[in-house]
Amino acid sequence: MLDKNGIAQRIAQELEDGYYVNLGIGIPTLVANYVPDGISVEFQSENGILGMGPFPTEDQVDADLINAGKQTITALPGASFFDSAMSFGMIRGQHVQMTVLGAMELSQDGDIANWKIPGKMVKGMGGAMDLVASAENIIVAMMHTNKAGESKLLEKCSLPLTGVRCVRKVVTNLGVLDIKDGAFHLRELAPGISVDEIKNATAGKLIVDGDIPTMKLA
Amino acid sequence: MIRKVVKNAEEAVQGLKDNMTLMLGGFGLSGIPENSILAIRSNGAKNLTCISNNAGVDDFGLGLLLQTRQIKKMISSYVGENDLFEKLMLSGELEVDLIPQGTLAERCRAAGAGIPAFFTPAGYGTEVAEGKEVRYFNDKPHILEHAFEADFAFVKAWKGDEAGNLIFKGTARNFNPLMAMAGKITVAEVEELVPAGELDPNFIHTPGIFVQRIFQGVNYEKRIEKRTVRS
Numbered sequence: 001m002l003d004k005n006g007i008a009q010r011i012a013q014e015l016e017d018g019y020y021v022n023l024g025i026g027i028p029t030l031v032a033n034y035v036p037d038g039i040s041v042e043f044q045s046e047n048g049i050l051g052m053g054p055f056p057t058e059d060q061v062d063a064d065l066i067n068a069g070k071q072t073i074t075a076l077p078g079a080s081f082f083d084s085a086m087s088f089g090m091i092r093g094q095h096v097q098m099t100v101l102g103a104m105e106l107s108q109d110g111d112i113a114n115w116k117i118p119g120k121m122v123k124g125m126g127g128a129m130d131l132v133a134s135a136e137n138i139i140v141a142m143m144h145t146n147k148a149g150e151s152k153l154l155e156k157c158s159l160p161l162t163g164v165r166c167v168r169k170v171v172t173n174l175g176v177l178d179i180k181d182g183a184f185h186l187r188e189l190a191p192g193i194s195v196d197e198i199k200n201a202t203a204g205k206l207i208v209d210g211d212i213p214t215m216k217l218a
Numbered sequence: 219m220i221r222k223v224v225k226n227a228e229e230a231v232q233g234l235k236d237n238m239t240l241m242l243g244g245f246g247l248s249g250i251p252e253n254s255i256l257a258i259r260s261n262g263a264k265n266l267t268c269i270s271n272n273a274g275v276d277d278f279g280l281g282l283l284l285q286t287r288q289i290k291k292m293i294s295s296y297v298g299e300n301d302l303f304e305k306l307m308l309s310g311e312l313e314v315d316l317i318p319q320g321t322l323a324e325r326c327r328a329a330g331a332g333i334p335a336f337f338t339p340a341g342y343g344t345e346v347a348e349g350k351e352v353r354y355f356n357d358k359p360h361i362l363e364h365a366f367e368a369d370f371a372f373v374k375a376w377k378g379d380e381a382g383n384l385i386f387k388g389t390a391r392n393f394n395p396l397m398a399m400a401g402k403i404t405v406a407e408v409e410e411l412v413p414a415g416e417l418d419p420n421f422i423h424t425p426g427i428f429v430q431r432i433f434q435g436v437n438y439e440k441r442i443e444k445r446t447v448r449s
Contacts, residue, residue: 048391064387066444081389084271085327092320124295125318125346130320163343
């Protein structure tokens with residue numbers, strides 16, 4: 001089984017040289033720690049920076065330099081700053097090649113719910129709806145089941161949606177699955193996980209075609 | 219040169235009245251118009267509708283205007299770093315309209331650019347789309363969104379000149395340039411106000427045409443919400 005860092009590490013293998021990438025809050029942020037050698041990517045944060053660098057040292061901390069999670073960050077050589085309309089222009093205009101975000105639920109049609117739980121304090125969708133509505137290449141990073149052990153990979157989402165028919169790949173603590181043609185297609189197993197464990201943890205339609213390899217994490 | 223410089227925030231908020239709609243720049247606590255928020259509090263105008271990406275924290279930013287119950291409605295993309303906000307929302311004292319962040323930005327930009335409405339894919343198929351016109355372009359569904367209207371826009375820049383030209387710093391730029399374009403009266407507060415001619419016109423982010431009042435702010439706290447450092 002993968003921990004949060006393992007999920008991030010596996011997602012980082014999806015990065016390609018020259019990609020501009022938007023990472024959401026939580027596990028997705030960790031993807032930046034595992035960019036494979038020989039690959040150059042630039043990270044966008046939707047509050048207005050391309051070329052986001054690591055967290056600052058104590059003396060580099062600047063209130064005017066934060067990421068979308070409101071954490072202090074640094075800017076790498078070649079970085080740029082811009083306003084929020086231009087930032088979402090990059091996103092809706094599909095200039096950002098990969099988006100990684102978390103989810104509470106996913107459906108076998110690629111619907112995603114990640115912003116609202118009825119009866120709980122609603123904080124808002126932030127930029128998530130804009131991101132999922134436009135990006136071509138959305139990868140979801142999430143735990144396969146919730147704290148009660150119930151599957152988060154469903155036939156239909158029960159929570160209010162963030163976007164419809166938009167997610168094509170999900171990396172969970174148990175494996176990698178593509179979403180297409182109204183089903184989850186199992187592609188890789190996390191180390192130590194069996195196909196049966198995935199079957200038991202997936203409530204939506206699951207397709208297991210042939211031998212499923214265990215993923216390789218360098 | 220058109221006179222835009224006012225003495226301070228108190229002078230800058232003159233004309234602010236009950237029931238007005240305000241835009242306030244900033245993302246989280248970064249790039250918020252700190253001085254103007256304090257002056258709005260002193261002005262005491264009530265039943266305000268505030269368009270701002272976030273709603274501050276309990277004792278800073280827009281949280282200060284929640285304390286005084288001056289805000290009737292918030293239009294934001296992400297709120298709730300703020301206990302008082304939650305309490306007022308649950309008790310029905312505060313209306314909240316949550317909008318996707320990119321749509322929020324574009325509704326500001328459109329307001330300033332003379333675009334009354336536009337179609338966006340964001341929110342299609344979600345509760346955000348309820349009651350909105352849907353049209354397909356290139357086989358993809360989009361929803362109709364309208365430009366905002368705002369009586370005042372309050373923005374914060376790093377540097378500004380007497381002609382109202384603004385330069386922002388880092389990610390404190392965020393919504394500020396868009397809101398500057400959109401306000402019927404745009405008030406810009408700056409960390410450093412210089413005479414016209416000192417800022418290189420090649421590096422102006424917001425041209426002075428969008429700014430009606432400008433002043434040099436004081437005592438910037440520039441609070442950091444999530445100070446995160448490398449270990």
